[in-house]
Amino acid sequence: MxxxxxxxxxxxxxxxxxxxxxxxxxxxxxxxxxxxxxxxxxxxxxxxxxxxxxxxxxxxxxxxxxxxxxxxxxxxxxxxxxxxxxxxxxxxxxxxxxxxxxxYEKTLDAELISAHPIDDAARDRLAEALSQRLARTVSLQTQVDESLIGGAVIRAGDLVIDGSVRGRLNRLTSALSR
Missing domain, CATH: 1.10.520.20 (N-terminal domain of the delta subunit of the F1F0-ATP synthase)
Structure with a gap:
């Protein structure tokens, strides 16, 4: 590779x-x-x-x-x-x-994976917030993954924001096992 x-x-x-x-x-x-x-x-x-x-x-x-x-x-x-x-x-x-x-065009494709469907207004607000944070025009695609239990995961290039319940439980399990 x-x-x-x-x-x-x-x-x-x-x-x-x-x-x-x-x-x-x-x-x-x-x-x-x-x-x-x-x-x-x-x-x-x-x-x-x-x-x-x-x-x-x-x-x-x-x-x-x-x-x-x-x-x-x-x-x-x-x-x-x-x-x-x-x-x-x-x-x-x-x-x-x-x-x-x-x-060059200062664009970025991002993915929002949530436990439940996200309405268009919330998706647009999130895309705007990401655009401001990353100083790029963000195109946000959504996907539902019920295994997340709750919350959402955002992947934008190298940036991953894991706000899912499953992610929090994994971090808690990892912290307790140390």
Whole structure:
């Protein structure tokens, strides 16, 4: 995993710089995500890993499946990854690109997991409070997990706020066992 991250970083940086220069951050994000999904497909992965399939056919397969979703520079980017035998790290490149884009646009996807459904007004207040605390525009997705017993858990990037009853019980158990 660490090796894929290291290998993917310069490619993600290059893709981000190309997208930024072209004013097409969203388009590049969508294109990379689509191409990454194609590469992750088990049938495509089998062809990409086959030693008798040449680079042109490998790139052609990915580009054919993606169709018109990729512009000329994105298509060239895919070809470059195939030529340099880096196409397998395309999913990681896409993830790193998304992080760079989110950092640049000062956005953050957060998740609110609660024991009970949260109404829209409370969700919006929480998203606003997180936006102010993190100095980013926060997009908050909600999910219900009844095993939490009560309370909620918020995950926003590296930040985790565990205000669930289950989390409090786990912390209490840990403290008592010391």
């Amino acid at each position: 660490a090796q894929k991250t290291t290998v993917a970083r310069p490619y993600a940086d290059a893709a981000f710089q190309l997208a930024q220069a072209a004013g097409a951050l969203a388009g590049w994000g969508e294109g990379l995500a689509m191409a990454a999904a194609v590469v992750e497909d088990s049938r495509v992965a089998a062809v990409l890993g086959h030693p008798r399939v040449d680079d042109d056919r490998k790139a052609g397969l990915i580009l054919d499946v993606c169709g018109d979703a990729l512009d000329t520079r994105q298509r060239n980017f895919v070809r470059l990854l195939v030529e340099r035998n880096r196409i397998g790290v395309l999913p990681e490149i896409s993830r790193q690109y998304d992080r760079l884009r989110a950092e």
